[in-house]
Amino acid sequence: MSDYSAKAQFVISDNESVVHTVFTHAEQTPNLTVFSRPKGDTWIDVSAKDFAEQVTGVANGLIAAGVGPGDRVALLSATRYEWTLFDFAIWAAGAATVPIYDSSSQGQVSWILEDSEAVMAIVETGTHETLFQDAPSTLKAVMQIDAGAVETLTQGGIDVDATELKKRLDGIKADDLASLVYTSGTTGRPKGCVLTHRNFLSEVRGILTASIGKVAVPGNRVLTFLPLAHVLARAVSLATFEAGASQAHWSDFSTITTQFERYKPNTILGVPRVFEKVRDGAARKAESGGKVPGAIFAFAEATAKEYSQALDKGGPSLILKAKHAVADKLVYSKLRAALGGECWFAISGGGALTPELGHFFRGLGVPIYEGYGLTETTAAHCVNIPGAQKIGTVGRPMGGNGVRIAEDGEIELNGGVVFKGYWKNEKATADTFDNGWLRTGDLGELDSDGYLSITGRKKDLLVTAGGKNVSPGPMEDRIRSHSIVSQAVVVGDGKTYITALLTVDPEVFEKWKVDNGRPSSATVAELRDDKNLRAELQKAIDDANSTVSHAESIKKFVILDRDLTEEDGEMTATLKIKRNVVVDRFSKEIEGMYAKS
Incomplete structure (x- = not known):
């Protein structure tokens, strides 16, 4: 351990x-x-x-x-x-x-x-x-x-x-109740987390020190x-x-x-979606200006990622520095101005930030420090910070906290930010602690420097008919990093192969129709089987598949007629997918991907 x-x-x-x-x-x-x-x-x-x-x-x-x-x-x-x-x-x-x-x-x-x-x-x-x-x-x-x-x-x-x-x-x-904060409830009724003044002070001072x-x-x-x-x-x-x-x-x-x-x-x-929207909006604006502005943005984005990655490998070369200076004048300075022009850095939580997005923002001069925590930990427990950042991880524990990885890969946490328990629910409280350590339900890995990486969600783990364990979260995050995709739900528990449900980003869809000569009035439902649209989404699937083994890769996908929404009960207020609701609601589409042709 x-x-x-x-x-x-x-x-x-x-x-x-x-x-x-x-x-x-x-x-x-x-x-x-x-x-x-x-x-x-x-x-x-x-x-x-x-x-x-x-x-x-x-x-x-x-x-x-x-x-x-x-x-x-x-x-x-x-x-x-x-x-x-x-x-x-x-x-x-x-x-x-x-x-x-x-x-x-x-x-x-x-x-x-x-x-x-x-x-x-x-x-x-x-x-x-x-x-x-x-x-x-x-x-x-x-x-x-x-x-x-x-x-x-x-x-x-x-x-x-x-x-x-x-x-x-x-x-x-300090140990008095300060707030009952109810979990967003991706499954079942929300539980009230008992957060004390000491919990909040531990969080606040952990951040400030x-x-x-x-x-x-x-x-x-x-x-x-x-x-x-x-x-x-x-x-x-x-x-x-x-x-x-x-x-x-x-x-x-x-x-x-x-x-x-x-x-x-x-x-x-x-949250990651905010930064994805900033990047995607800048890309769409550039592409709408024609081939030259689109090519300039693509050059700047590639340069930003390369520059950021070089910072972790001894520093950028003179040629890369020169390319970066050009990109800064043409693109980065405008993006920083759009964020107010005085932003030192950004902080991201509430979901996984893709390494590509992290490198893009650090390369343009606004690093995003990703953290990790739960309602049960009064927000952030681990976080990347200036001078101690590894993009792709959620950082190390803040002062006064500890993290360990259980034998089955589950992340367990302790420290001053960890809550007292669930309000009027002794059984749930007992079930969530292991000798004083909070069982998070998340799966992860610790490197030799103490940086935590999230590899999936324990309860979301899919086990195929062949016995292969597949963590859907990282693949979903990778797919969603493509601007054409709004939401992705990877499924396949008990099945012979992995599949996915995809929804299309409404704004990007409008531009895609123009670029591909499709009627402006056409809906996603009408074009869900369109060869070009499926080819565009296949790129996102292929990108996700490049990160896993053949047995874990997505073999088929379906484009849903509409996006997933909080109003329809498919997303929480913090934009997390209610997986059980989605799988049940779209069971016909899922079974269709396993029907023998």
């Missing part, structure tokens, strides 16, 4: 919590800009003093409304300033936050409310409020941000004695746009706040590049 541990470069006292930083900033640096709120074409700064006053006002309102120490308060909203304000206010009142994705169904909301026994819910819109119509009796009130929840609570808490809030704050201990945390300093900017209901976005947001850097919120993915240029963030936190 191989293992690797990293010593913590920080301490956490028993009386600390994530919320105390609000008042420390206000006392020590009252004029420090900790947030920027969008208003028209500008940003309105929020000082540490102003933020502490707002947190105090809302917390007093929660107390006046009957929220007590240890109570749970649900928070359902898109990413916005008020999300963070309520998170801290709930903590200041001595309660715990229960984040709910704003894309959740009524059934999901009802289950989380019932299981958590939340006494109050904060929602963003009137539409969200309708999801709470069948809420359990434990829920006493629902307040809407768009209808003035901040102002209403602040006004309602005016008469709360100041000593009450102080008593609540003094009563919070590593070299990756040097970007989070007063005066620097972070744009938070991933869902704050996702523990990764929330953890990085908390680290940014504790360090005193400024952050802004944005939730509209369709305009995010405009906000990069407007806010000029010094780092960007994203």
Whole structure:
């Protein structure tokens, strides 16, 4: 059994919590800009003093409304300033936050409310409020941000004695419940992960004491746009706040590049799909300009990858440096400008980043540091950092954490970020720990330097009729790295060979039709058997097959009529495929690939 541990470069006292930083900033640096709120074409700064006053006002309102120490308060909203304000206010009142994705169904909301026994819910819109119509009796009130929840609570808490809030704050201990974060649930009902203030502080300080945390300093900017209901976005947001850097919120993915240029963030936190879209968008824009711009982008992309790979092998040659300088002037400088022009680096989590994409971004001057973690580890447990990066791995454990590989290849984790257990579910808690080590369900390998590589998901492992074990995840990631592919699901458990279900990226499909002389009105369903379209997708299959043995390679594939979506229950809110749902829903298409011709 191989293992690797990293010593913590920080301490956490028993009386600390994530919320105390609000008042420390206000006392020590009252004029420090900790947030920027969008208003028209500008940003309105929020000082540490102003933020502490707002947190105090809302917390007093929660107390006046009957929220007590240890109570749970649900928070359902898109990413916005008020999300963070309520998170801290709930903590200041001595309660715990229960984040709910704003894309959740009524059934999901009802289950989380019932299981958590939340006494109050904060929602963003009137539409969200309708999801709470069948809420359990434990829920006493629902307040809407768009209808003035901040102002209403602040006004309602005016008469709360100041000593009450102080008593609540003094009563919070590091090992108290801070948040119940429900797993996204690729199988079965979501389970509530018990995350304490110590868990969050371990995550925050693990980030800030590593070299990756040097970007989070007063005066620097972070744009938070991933869902704050996702523990990764929330953890990085908390680290940014504790360090005193400024952050802004944005939730509209369709305009995010405009906000990069407007806010000029010094780092960007994203999931792999965000970076894939940036690369694919740049490629489409170049190709739409004609053969010359398309050829220039292809040259620049190849040069970026070659340059990045050379950095790991003694450094680039003089010729490669010259090619890189040309590509920088023609392409890279424009891409960096599209990210705001001041981005030191990006951080990626929530899924696998292909090495090709990692080399492309490092080669153009914006390295992406990939990490790995779970809701159960309060977000990142391992991460690549400046000065210690191996592209294709998820890095080494952050300070205070350890990783080991069990005999069957499963990744097991320990450390300060690892949760206490599942809420009101002792059996699931017992099943997920092995003598204090968290069983992740993921398969991986550790190299001699302690860098972790993810090789698959234990429960997703396919065993063919011939007894060959096949991990579908890495192949799916490779296929999805081709811009024409939106989603890929590799199947073949118990079958004689491996097959795949593919969906086509809607934007790329429109361009493909133009390039191939197909009617603009034609749908994927109408062209799913088109020879040219299948040939294009076969390239992605061939690329994935080049990474595995013949027995593991994909022999057939089917193009689905439509993309997989969260709305149809095939994807989680964090864009993970619900494999069992997809396999069941498209069983006819799967069986068709095994029918004897």
